[in-house]
Every structure is written in C-alpha cells, then in structure tokens.
Amino acid sequence: MALAFAFPGQGSQAVGMGKALSDAFPAAKAVFDEVDAALGQKLSQVMWEGPQETLTLTENAQPALMAVSVAVVKVLEAEAGLDLARDVKFVAGHSLGEYSALAAAGAFSITDAAKLLRIRGQAMQKAVPVGTGAMAALLGIELDAARELASEAAQGEVCDVANDNGGGQVVVSGNKAAVERAAEIAKGKSVRAMMLPVSAPFHCALMQPAANAMRDALGKVHVNKPKVPVVANVTASAVSDPNEIVDLLVKQVTGTVRWRECVQYLAANGVTKIVEAGSGKVLTGLLKRIAKEVSGQPVGTPDDVAAYKAAG
Numbered sequence: 001m002a003l004a005f006a007f008p009g010q011g012s013q014a015v016g017m018g019k020a021l022s023d024a025f026p027a028a029k030a031v032f033d034e035v036d037a038a039l040g041q042k043l044s045q046v047m048w049e050g051p052q053e054t055l056t057l058t059e060n061a062q063p064a065l066m067a068v069s070v071a072v073v074k075v076l077e078a079e080a081g082l083d084l085a086r087d088v089k090f091v092a093g094h095s096l097g098e099y100s101a102l103a104a105a106g107a108f109s110i111t112d113a114a115k116l117l118r119i120r121g122q123a124m125q126k127a128v129p130v131g132t133g134a135m136a137a138l139l140g141i142e143l144d145a146a147r148e149l150a151s152e153a154a155q156g157e158v159c160d161v162a163n164d165n166g167g168g169q170v171v172v173s174g175n176k177a178a179v180e181r182a183a184e185i186a187k188g189k190s191v192r193a194m195m196l197p198v199s200a201p202f203h204c205a206l207m208q209p210a211a212n213a214m215r216d217a218l219g220k221v222h223v224n225k226p227k228v229p230v231v232a233n234v235t236a237s238a239v240s241d242p243n244e245i246v247d248l249l250v251k252q253v254t255g256t257v258r259w260r261e262c263v264q265y266l267a268a269n270g271v272t273k274i275v276e277a278g279s280g281k282v283l284t285g286l287l288k289r290i291a292k293e294v295s296g297q298p299v300g301t302p303d304d305v306a307a308y309k310a311a312g
Contacts, residue, residue, distance in 0.1 A: 002270040004090045004231075005104065005277050007069045007097035009257075010202075012280035013061045015050040017300070018068040022048075024302040027078040028071035031110060035067040038111040039118055043067070058199060059121030062096045063114045069093075069100035069278030070110055072299050076277075080309045085227040089271055090238060092231035092262050094283060095163075095203070096120065098252065104277070105226035107245060112221045116214075123213035124200050124253070133201030134179040135162060138170045139192040143260070146170035149189070153182035162203035166260030167289025171196070173204035203257055211253035218246045236261035238269075259283075260290050267291040275299055275308070 021028035022044070032044040046054050047064050055061060076082040084091075084105060093101035096117060103113035138146055143164045150159040150172045158174035159182050165171065172182050179201070183193035201207070223245055229238035232248040234255040239245055263286070266274065276283045276298040284296035299308050 001272045002089045003087055004092065004266045004271040004274045005073070005084075005088055005101070005228075006274050006283045007091070007093035007100035007104070008065060008276060008278045008280055008283055009094035009097045010058065010061050010065065012278065012282050013047075013055055013065055014279060015048070015052050015055055017047055017064070017279040018044070018071055019048040020302050021068070021071050021075060021300075021305075025071075025075045025079065025305075027074040031071040031074055032067055034110045035063060035114045038114040039063060057121070058125050059118055062099075062117035062121040065096060065279055066100040066103060066113055066117055067110075068300065069097065070103050070113070072277040072305075073104040075305055076299065076308060079305060088228050090231050090266055090269070091226070091228050092266065093233075094259055095233065095252070095257050097278070098230065098233055098249065100278065101230050102223075102226060102245065105228045105230060107224050107226040107230070107242065108221065116217055116221065119217045120210070120214055120253070123210035124202060124207060127208070127210040128200050128206045130199065132176055133174065133204075133206055134176040135171055135173045135196040135198050135201055136179050136183045136186075137194045137196055138172060138182070138186050139194065140168045141170055141186070141189075141191045142168060143170060146172065149185055149191075150174075150182055153178050153185055155181065158201075158205045160204035160254075161256050162201075163257040164260045165257075166263065166286050169286075169289075171203075173201040174206060175201075203253070203255060205254055207254045211250050214253055215246075215250045218249060231262045231265055233257045233259070233262065236265050238265070259286065263287060263290045263294070267294050273297065 162173035
C-alpha cells in the first residue's frame with residue numbers, strides 16, 4: 001500500500017483549528033509557537049479565538065492553515081512513528097497547501113514557510129483592487145469545456161480557469177465583469193454557477209504582481225531537496241529539484257491548480273491511500289469524486305491521530 005499526504009488550501013480554515021492538537025501534543029504546540037515567533041504575531045490566538053473574519057484574511061489564513069498541517073505531521077512523527085521519507089511516496093497540496101507539503105517534506109523550514117505565506121497572502125490581496133476581481137465555481141462541467149466557456153466570457157478581460165478540482169467542479173477567476181459573464185453563460189448551458197466569497201481573484205493573470213513578489217521572496221530563502229517528491233499544482237507531476245520547485249511556486253500564483261490531475265497522478269503511480277493533514281476534510285471529499293479506488297483519511301484532531309494510529 002503506497003501512501004501520500006495531501007495538504008488543504010484556503011477555505012478550509014475554521015476558528016478553533018489546531019487548538020486541541022496544541023493542548024494534547026507538545027510537537028504541535030512547538031509548531032504554533034514557531035509560526036507565532038516567525039510572524040511576530042500571536043497568529044495562534046487568532047486561529048483559536050477568532051474572529052472568523054480576521055482568520056479568513058488571506059495573509060492570516062495561509063500561514064495558519066500551513067501551521068495546522070505541519071503540526072499534524074509533527075504529531076504523527078512523534079506519536080505514531082511516521083517517517084515521511086520511509087512511509088510516504090508523495091506529498092501534494094492544494095494552492096497554499098503546496099507550501100505546507102514542502103515544509104512537511106523539509107524543503108522549507110517552518111519559519112520560512114510562515115514568512116513566505118504571509119508575503120504571498122499580502123501580495124495576492126494587493127495585486128488587484130478590492131471589488132475589481134471575482135471567482136466563480138462552475139459545477140457540472142469538465143476542464144476543456146470550462147476553458148472554452150472562460151474564453152468566451154473574457155471579451156478582452158481576464159477570465160482564467162483557476163482550479164480544476166475534479167468531479168465536474170471547475171473554478172474561474174478574473175475581472176469581475178468577465179467572471180459574471182462566465183456565470184451567465186454557464187447557466188445557459190445548464191451548468192450551475194456560484195460566485196465565491198473571496199477577497200481577490202486567485203490563480204489568474206491578474207495575479208502577476210503577486211507572482212513577481214513571490215519570485216523575489218523565494219529568491220531569499222534556502223530551499224532543500226524535499227525528503228519526498230512533491231506533486232506540483234501547475235504540472236500535476238512530481239518535482240524534487242529545488243530550483244524547479246521555486247519556478248513552479250512562482251508560476252502557481254497565476255496558474256491553474258490542477259488538483260484533479262494531481263490526484264490522478266498519485267493514483268497512476270501506485271498511491272492507494274491519501275492522508276489529508278490539516279484543517280477540514282475538503283480534499284478527502286474531492287478524492288471520492290476523482291479516484292474512487294484511493295482511500296482518504298483526514299487527520300486534524302487528536303481523535304483523528306488516534307484513528308490513524310489504530311489503522312496502523
């Protein structure tokens with residue numbers, strides 16, 4: 001049985017996440033303390049006490065979700081004898097979750113990952129003035145049809161495919177008017193369209209200023225070869241070379257999160273179980289729609305850690 005670890009992205013945050021882990025396991029508390037110190041902020045307090053709108057701010061949600069994900073891995077290493085290099089064939093993360101995957105695999109230090117995600121969150125927020133961008137989820141459409149729809153809706157503006165989440169769920173992102181046109185065109189094709197409550201249009205060409213900021217920030221940190229190959233969002237294939245990792249993380253800011261293909265890559269390369277390390281169960285839910293033959297196990301609480309240990 002080949003095992004992979006997957007790490008959730010923005011939208012999986014919830015007030016209280018990681019609190020029980022920190023209370024129960026010193027290995028988790030150490031991660032949250034390190035992230036707080038790296039950012040010069042009691043981010044853990046925001047995570048555990050809220051308010052929700054402060055936690056949901058992109059610059060907070062991104063390092064917070066990474067902290068919970070890496071805390072889970074550290075707990076499994078301390079409590080369940082997990083050895084990532086020995087036991088796990090691949091790691092992968094959804095959008096910001098790719099940084100969590102890289103931190104878990106030792107490519108980044110926890111401190112550097114937290115600082116990078118704070119910069120990433122701020123840069124993504126600043127890239128587009130509030131109110132000029134939007135994202136919409138299209139439900140009941142596959143990637144090629146969604147690309148055609150987005151192209152039809154663009155009309156000289158930006159309307160890109162941001163996420164291919166699998167199971168007929170594709171997210172488009174870009175100028176607000178173009179995304180609204182895409183939603184209208186979708187409805188005319190009997191495709192459900194839902195505008196998303198996001199503060200910026202992620203993973204589209206409008207994010208180029210944020211990509212430039214990340215190229216600069218990533219150029220200042222040391223990147224190790226990860227202990228486990230990372231399946232990259234923008235290529236949906238495994239990468240281990242530090243220079244290539246940096247290049248793909250820059251491209252990821254404006255590129256499509258090819259999550260459906262990432263999971264299919266894992267399945268095609270022998271993975272039979274995916275552990276979702278961190279807050280929530282979004283990726284485990286998507287897994288059922290992409291690769292039914294692969295089992296999923298979310299781990300984000302002390303009870304989940306016990307279940308992981310029991311499963312052996």
